[in-house]
Amino acid sequence: MEKSANQYDVIVVGTGPGGGMVARDLTQQGKKVLIVERGDYQPTRGTIAQMVSRGWVPVSQMPLTTQVKPVVRGVTTGGTTMLYTATAHEPPYEILEKYGIDIRDEIAELRAELPIAPIRDELMSPAAELFMKSARELGYDCNKLDKFIYQDKCLRDCDSCIKGCPNDAKWNSRYLVDEALLNGATMINHAKVKRVITEGDRAIGVEYKRGVKNVSVYANLVVIAAGGIGSPMILRNSGLSGVGENICMDPILVVFGQVKGLGGSGRAVPMMTGFHLKEEGIMFADLHIPKVLKQFFDVHALNLGKVGQFEDVIPIMVKIRDDLSGKILNGGLLKKDISPSDKAKFNKGEGIAKDILKQAGALKTYTSQIVAAHPGASVKIGEHVDGNLKTRFDGLYICDCSVYPESLGLPPSLMLLGLGKRLAKHLAAINGKVDNSRLLETVG
Numbered sequence: 001m002e003k004s005a006n007q008y009d010v011i012v013v014g015t016g017p018g019g020g021m022v023a024r025d026l027t028q029q030g031k032k033v034l035i036v037e038r039g040d041y042q043p044t045r046g047t048i049a050q051m052v053s054r055g056w057v058p059v060s061q062m063p064l065t066t067q068v069k070p071v072v073r074g075v076t077t078g079g080t081t082m083l084y085t086a087t088a089h090e091p092p093y094e095i096l097e098k099y100g101i102d103i104r105d106e107i108a109e110l111r112a113e114l115p116i117a118p119i120r121d122e123l124m125s126p127a128a129e130l131f132m133k134s135a136r137e138l139g140y141d142c143n144k145l146d147k148f149i150y151q152d153k154c155l156r157d158c159d160s161c162i163k164g165c166p167n168d169a170k171w172n173s174r175y176l177v178d179e180a181l182l183n184g185a186t187m188i189n190h191a192k193v194k195r196v197i198t199e200g201d202r203a204i205g206v207e208y209k210r211g212v213k214n215v216s217v218y219a220n221l222v223v224i225a226a227g228g229i230g231s232p233m234i235l236r237n238s239g240l241s242g243v244g245e246n247i248c249m250d251p252i253l254v255v256f257g258q259v260k261g262l263g264g265s266g267r268a269v270p271m272m273t274g275f276h277l278k279e280e281g282i283m284f285a286d287l288h289i290p291k292v293l294k295q296f297f298d299v300h301a302l303n304l305g306k307v308g309q310f311e312d313v314i315p316i317m318v319k320i321r322d323d324l325s326g327k328i329l330n331g332g333l334l335k336k337d338i339s340p341s342d343k344a345k346f347n348k349g350e351g352i353a354k355d356i357l358k359q360a361g362a363l364k365t366y367t368s369q370i371v372a373a374h375p376g377a378s379v380k381i382g383e384h385v386d387g388n389l390k391t392r393f394d395g396l397y398i399c400d401c402s403v404y405p406e407s408l409g410l411p412p413s414l415m416l417l418g419l420g421k422r423l424a425k426h427l428a429a430i431n432g433k434v435d436n437s438r439l440l441e442t443v444g
């Protein structure tokens with residue numbers, strides 16, 4: 001195919017918070033944007049079947065690891081935000097500042113634009129209330145967390161966040177894609193990008209597979225935002241070596257405790273309250289999950305006697321800032337060894353969660369297996385991309401959770417949106433010209 005027949009200003013691959021934000025903001029600048037997305041664009045039904053098809057299908061969507069099972073990622077328009085629990089955590093700015101990156105202005109712009117706020121009292125569940133009260137009684141600074149939720153549309157006694165919210169109450173990056181399309185962007189769905197097309201030191205397009213056809217599309221700039229697993233796989237196929245090694249996963253476990261007479265339906269927005277022990281690298285939050293998912297956790301951890309417990313259970317999530325001990329194997333399978341330091345963090349976190357549950361009146365507690373939802377640090381700032389998120393190829397940028405220079409141990413979406421906004425400003429400023437930043441010059 002003629003290169004000129006498919007010429008765009010920018011190709012954006014993937015529509016999670018990183019890709020969605022770059023695409024939307026560039027269309028606002030009048031850029032001609034092509035979005036290439038592996039997943040579908042079906043309306044959200046809020047069913048378990050759709051949740052499973054979007055993110056919980058081994059091997060293509062839910063990579064299996066040796067010690068962390070499973071690692072979930074969303075493959076659909078909107079990426080993993082279609083499955084996320086919509087917590088908007090302030091980014092750990094100091095991690096980015098080491099590389100000369102400051103996204104404070106972008107985060108302020110996002111806070112003004114998006115529905116970010118703590119949950120209203122009338123949506124709180126008895127379990128979250130009691131978790132917060134008990135944690136405070138033990139001296140922890142537990143508070144309501146900011147959520148990306150249109151709260152006037154959010155329902156009490158609803159468990160749709162993780163399944164996918166059919167009421168449009170949960171903000172997700174599909175909102176950004178919809179806006180980009182209204183602004184004139186083109187999106188191709190069911191298109192799995194295989195590699196970046198390069199000419200000398202410059203990226204000039206991507207090659208994707210749709211059905212049985214391989215298609216090449218061309219642009220002045222290419223932004224890969226296929227997530228912490230997808231992006232390094234595309235880059236490996238494109239001649240960038242060393243990516244996908246020493247990755248993090250922000251693994252979690254859930255400690256459950258039954259409190260007789262707790263009240264409530266057991267169904268509510270997950271992660272309404274929580275606290276972060278920064279020095280220890282451990283985050284805690286209430287974690288309401290759909291009943292069938294709780295049953296999966298129980299069977300998975302061989303807590304078979306607990307499968308019937310639900311309404312009067314307090315689930316506490318323990319998330320750790322893990323060592324960079326993960327790796328993407330050929331074919332996309334993941335390997336993650338829980339290091340001795342990870343294990344020590346989990347032991348400490350599990351102990352604290354049990355103390356909180358005891359304080360809340362739970363007689364017995366039980367713990368899930370380790371799972372993970374934030375694979376990242378697979379194409380690191382400072383190693384594989386510079387402070388402008390540019391690779392060693394001119395015109396080729398990465399914008400998703402693969403660029404973290406280290407593990408966060410925190411919900412990353414607000415930070416990714418901030419990075420996307422910053423990248424869109426940078427790309428609009430260079431206006432398709434060669435960006436002369438070089439890895440070693442701009443990395444601090």
Ligand SMILES: Cc1cc2nc3c(=O)[nH]c(=O)nc-3n(C[C@H](O)[C@H](O)[C@H](O)COP(=O)(O)OP(=O)(O)OC[C@H]3O[C@@H](n4cnc5c(N)ncnc54)[C@H](O)[C@@H]3O)c2cc1C
Pocket residue numbers: 013014015016017018019036037038039072073074075076077078079080081083084085086087088089162191192193194225226227228230231234271373374399400401402410411412413414416
């Ligand atoms: C159950 C769950 C709960 C979570 N809760 C929270 C939370 O409360 N707060 C928070 O901040 N974060 C949360 N997260 C994490 C958050 O959703 C992700 O970290 C975030 O969406 C990652 O953004 P991303 O842009 O890196 O990638 P993704 O959102 O994963 O997007 C990647 C995109 O690339 C597409 N893609 C992949 N490969 C290709 C390819 N080869 N070609 C074309 N397209 C491709 C995918 O379909 C997808 O659209 C949660 C995650 C899960 C699973």
